[in-house]
Structure formats: structure tokens, C-alpha cells
Amino acid sequence: MSQAVGNTALAYARVWHHVDASDRILGKLAERIALVLMGKHKPIYDPSVDCGDYVIVTNARSVKVTGRKEEQVLFRKHSMFPGGLKETPYSDMMRKNPDEVIRHAVSGMLPKNKLRERRLERLKVFPSYNMGVLGGNILRSWDDGTLPPDWDPRVPTTTMTLKQNWRFPVTDKKADA
Template identity: 55%
Template sequence: MSTAIGNTGLAYARLWHLVDARGQVLGRVSTRIATTLMGKHKPIFDPAADCGDYVVVINARDIYVSGKKAEQKMYYRHSGYPGGLKEIPFARLLERNPSEIIRKAVKGMLPKNRLQNPRLTRLLIFPDDKHPYAENITKIYDTKVPLPCVPIE
């Protein structure tokens, strides 16, 4: 069997996508990121092959959640010892480490298999708009989800 890729070599090339998270809904932008990391947007997608692209997320500090999630959402972790359950509210995690919010949301949307960690290493999240990958970016997501409008009374 030949190992030559042939004409589909460009399809296997990993592109760099830029996602601006300012004002975007956390769940909606996370599904787009997970799809890109898996490579489902490519015609050569195979669930058993790692053919996804790189994703650079900027302005993670300005992510938006709908409803009362900003006050009510909790993130949990457990040390493995009795009484070792730790919880941190969304608002506190947003001010301490905003990139972790997007990372946890995307990780929950990826398949739980041996390809999850290599895909997450291609996710690069920055809290503001400064990042060192400006020359690598080939695609920019410009799919802004409009914020809910509140009627003026």
C-alpha cells in the first residue's frame, strides 16, 4: 500500500483559524471551535483520524453567557480524597482564568477518546486581542451571534 497522499495533500494541511469571542455566546462559539478541531468541516473527515485545524481564540475575557448562568453556573473538580470536592463560580473563574472557561466548554464537546488531548493542544486561547500567531492565521470566523436586545421603555 502506498503512503503517498497525492492530490488530497492540501486537504490534510492544518489551517489556522481566528475566533474573536467578544460578545459571543459561550456554547455557540464552543461548538464551532470543537467542529474545527475535529476537522468535520473538511471533505476528508474521518472520526478515527486527527485531521482538524488550529484554532486561536482572542478576547476570551469578553465571552457572553445567556440567562442567569453568569451568577449560577459552577465548575467542579475533585481531588480524589474524601471531602475533596472543589467548586468555583463562573464569575470568579472569568476574572481569574477566562481561557479555562472556553477550554472546558470545548473539551466537553469533543469525543472522549485518545484524540481529545491532541485536539485540545491545537486550541490556543488568549484573554485579550494580543497573540503571537498573527502571521499563521489563514481564516477568520466572522459569525457574530447578536446579543439579545432589551426593549427600551
């Protein structure tokens, strides 16, 4: 007799989430992304099982930090040779490689175990609103669970088209009555 109850394959199915990072605080954004990558929002969460979802982050160039972190934060990497320490200020990193800033913050929020790299592979970060072909994986509006009325998988999806398509007209019930 099977021990599985219900549709377990459906419970482990991965969903694509879209996050617009415009004017969001980096730490709070990274924390929420890490929870989704780990799968803690699902009732089947187990720390030893990789059951998280995909996350697409757009507008990484316009993420904000609080306090004086913009002047104080340094990103460090070392080549493992003597004198091989490279330090990059936050402002330079945001100008050159804004997706790496979010990736580094989310990496720090994930548990330090063997699942960390696999979870980070499911994080897709884009510096502007255009998310390319991957935007076709974001299928539905989480407000009411429906597809946009003019959804076409061949049309590239961007943050702007998602905002336009997911604003459904609200009918006034008093006017209809």
C-alpha cells in the same frame, strides 16, 4: 498502483483559524470551535483520523452566557482526597482564568475518545486581543483569499491589526466607468 487521488497531503494540511470571542455566546462558540478542531468542515473527515485545524481564540474575557448561567454555573474539580472537592463560580473563573472557561466548554463538545486531548492541544485561547507570536500563523483573509497588503511576519499580530489589515478598499465600478 496508488489508491490516492489528488493532493492528499494538501487536504490533510492544518490551517490556522482566528476567532474573536467578543460578545459571542459561549455554547455556540464552543460548538463551532469543536467542529473545526475535529475537522468536520473538511471533505476528508473521518472520525478515527485527527484531521482538524488549529484555532486561536482572542478576547476570551468578553464571552457571554445566556440566562442565569452566570450565577448558576459551577466549575468543579476534585483532588481525590476526602473533602477535596473545589467549586469555583463562573464569575470567579472568568475573572481569574477566562481561557479555561472556553477550553472547558470546547472539551465538553468534543467526542470522549483518545483523540480529545490531541485536539485540545491545537486550541489556543487568549484573554485579550493580543495573540503574541501565534498571530503570524494566520496568513490570509478568508473573504477573498489574499494576504493583507502590508503583511510582515516580524510584526506581532493582534485582533486589532487583523481588523485594520483585512478591510480592503472597495472600488466603485460605476465611478470607474
